[in-house]
Amino acid sequence: MRLGYKKDFWDKYQIKAEVKINPLLNPSLLLTGESGSGKSYALKELLGTFLKSKEGNGAELWFLNYKDSLDFRFLKNYPRYFCGEECRAGFEAFYERYNEIRANEGEEIKHMTIGCFDELPAFLLSIQMKDKKLADRYMRNLGEIMMTSRSYKCGCWVTNQRADSAYYINGTREQFHTRILLTRGMPSKESLAMLGFTREDLKSESYSAGEGLAFIDGQGMCEIKFPQYNVQRVEAEILQHLSCKP
Ligand SMILES: Nc1ncnc2c1ncn2[C@@H]1O[C@H](COP(=O)(O)OP(=O)(O)OP(=O)(O)O)[C@@H](O)[C@H]1O
Numbered sequence: 001m002r003l004g005y006k007k008d009f010w011d012k013y014q015i016k017a018e019v020k021i022n023p024l025l026n027p028s029l030l031l032t033g034e035s036g037s038g039k040s041y042a043l044k045e046l047l048g049t050f051l052k053s054k055e056g057n058g059a060e061l062w063f064l065n066y067k068d069s070l071d072f073r074f075l076k077n078y079p080r081y082f083c084g085e086e087c088r089a090g091f092e093a094f095y096e097r098y099n100e101i102r103a104n105e106g107e108e109i110k111h112m113t114i115g116c117f118d119e120l121p122a123f124l125l126s127i128q129m130k131d132k133k134l135a136d137r138y139m140r141n142l143g144e145i146m147m148t149s150r151s152y153k154c155g156c157w158v159t160n161q162r163a164d165s166a167y168y169i170n171g172t173r174e175q176f177h178t179r180i181l182l183t184r185g186m187p188s189k190e191s192l193a194m195l196g197f198t199r200e201d202l203k204s205e206s207y208s209a210g211e212g213l214a215f216i217d218g219q220g221m222c223e224i225k226f227p228q229y230n231v232q233r234v235e236a237e238i239l240q241h242l243s244c245k246p
């Protein structure tokens, strides 16, 4: 599937050269960047592209929108969509579903299962304030899913403003098969370091919303640009391709 476009080709030659990934090989995705850098906007476009792709055909989507971001309210009647306080039940259900898939080992897994977490740390922090042990368990569950998911055609797509290791314990952050840093202007040294990126990876003088760096397992580093799109069209496509109808 198309992940985005090569920023250098876009800027220098106005050519839309695609950056592609195989979701079966790279099922987990981390989108990092400060507020307004274009994470949710890119996530929605990626969902549309994925669900229309061969690998995403019939995929089972779970969506946790803890911050109740407007971008994903169009999913509100979808049974596997959770927002605010519902996210706890959503996380438990997603984890249970993952274990069910694992337990059916031997049976052919026909389609992919993707858990999407818009602003995951906000959710984890809210749990942490009420029940530190439970938050710890969720972080471990996530790590466990990430480490073993590829064999079961499962993945996690996560956005966050800061990819702080406090939320990705035991090296979970490095388990994302695709790691993207979006930025407006220039990213801080700290945000680069959190993804294992360096200043040398930055080839442009400045970045706008939807632009940044991507590290793709099996491909390496590149500069990426997400396109502008027609929001209504993409939302309609997502709803049309969901395996379980609202
Ligand atoms: N690829 C893009 N091309 C053009 N404009 C974009 C692009 N991505 C984002 N934008 C613009 O930037 C705005 C902010 O993007 P978005 O809401 O996705 O940011 P965010 O990183 O999710 O922020 P927050 O962390 O606050 O949720 C969008 O509403 C859109 O207008």
Ligand SMILES: [Mg+2]
Pocket (backbone or CB within 6 Å): 039, 040, 041, 069
């Ligand atoms: Mg957002």
